[in-house]
Amino acid sequence: MAVRIGVIGAGTVSKHHMEAYAKLKDVKVEVVCDLNEARARKAASTYSIPRAVMNHQQLLNEKLDAVSICTWNNTHADLTIDCLKAGVNVICEKPPAMNTAQAVEMLNASKKSGKLLMIGFTKRFTSKLIAVKRLVDDGVLGNIYSARAAFLRRAGNPGGWFADIKRSGGGPLIDLGVHNIDQARFLMGKPKAKTISAVTFAKLGLRGNITEPARWLSADFDPKTPSTVEDQTTAFIRFDNGAALSVDVSYSQHRDTDEQTYLDLYGDKAGVSLEPKLVISSENNDYLTDTFPWVAEDVYQKPFDREISHFVDCVRDGAVCLNPAEDGVEIMKILDGIYESARLSREVQIS
């Protein structure tokens, strides 16, 4: 019998989930739900989904095996907990929640129900990350003691709910930095944060007047509604194993590239840079040496295909989940610590 799926939220990211489910054998999206009726109906017609509903309780009447939660950040915890209580497995988009307390409630609901909660850390499913994880596991880098990561946009505040702190919980840190920090921590062997020092800035705002370049837009983008989230965050994280990570993220910053990402890890045997090109740097026969493993570039959909396929493997076949709810709690501790340090203008301890 086909695995019965529901999708909550029919905005931008949900399309990547629905496209991924559509590629899988014996998997059927039975129902899509959005507060916005037109959006739910359009998704149902585009992806041949039998039912479109406006309320997640109606969706839960459909006797589903699993649900994708693709909604505003402030709804993740309640929707996840309701689905788990109804006996349905969940993949919840990143960030898992608005704060650590909610992420812990979600984890507890998963344990109590015996159902899976997977967090949508999609970047763990990029071809480069998969390749580098293999190198790390094979000991190629040795002991990784430091890392730096960035996701920098020039004029890339997506507006709508992303720019509304009550629905998003924050700006580029909780939206983009969550990926950076998760990727680095994942490759570093998931150390726990010990202390954090951070600053945030809100100087440029939405910049709805800028029509170019194309940017990721919230489904309800309005160029006239001001942003209430930060433009930029810079953070320094010390981990319990002695390693350190520095992170820089921005929605808006006067810079000469529309978007730039980097992720560099430094080990005692070798270092690796994932962007713009995968390169491993070390020494060989007394020469400094760079090697460039060839890894196929992903189209944007590809990591979602891998992520959703893994989620279905977990639900249907009991595969061990690579992105468990516990990782969601640890990432929220770090995000909370960063915002707290910025608010207090001093280093904070993470318990």
Ligand SMILES: NC(=O)c1ccc[n+]([C@@H]2O[C@H](COP(=O)([O-])OP(=O)(O)OC[C@H]3O[C@@H](n4cnc5c(N)ncnc54)[C@H](O)[C@@H]3O)[C@@H](O)[C@H]2O)c1
């Ligand atoms: N994994 C990734 O790489 C990735 C990329 C983009 C966005 N995201 C995450 O996906 C989520 C959605 O982002 P988006 O860009 O699709 O936003 P969006 O604004 O395009 O769509 C969100 C949709 O959720 C609907 N919604 C909100 N609350 C609801 C509720 N209680 N019930 C039903 N529908 C509800 C809205 O009406 C809207 O249509 C966010 O948490 C975001 O951080 C993840």
